[in-house]
Amino acid sequence: MGEYWIYEHGAHQLVRVHKGSCLHCRHGKGTGRGGSIAHGKWHGPYADRDEAFRQAAALGRARTRGCNVCRP
Secondary structure, eight states, X not given: XXXXXXXXXXXXXXXXXXXXXXXXXTTTTOXXXXXXXXXXXXXXXXXXXXXXXXXXXXXXXXXXEEOTTTOO
């Protein structure tokens, strides 16, 4: 169990599932450089990893997967 977040980047048509503690996620706040909020949207939190991946798939983006850094 843990906290999971989904980042949806509209311009790049990608979705990533992150652990809340991931340095790219920071519990839905992003990296703090402004880019993640300006170009995308955070969804969550989700308490269940499988639910986060189901919701990510439901967004219908072609490039959907888990983050390569935190490996949810």
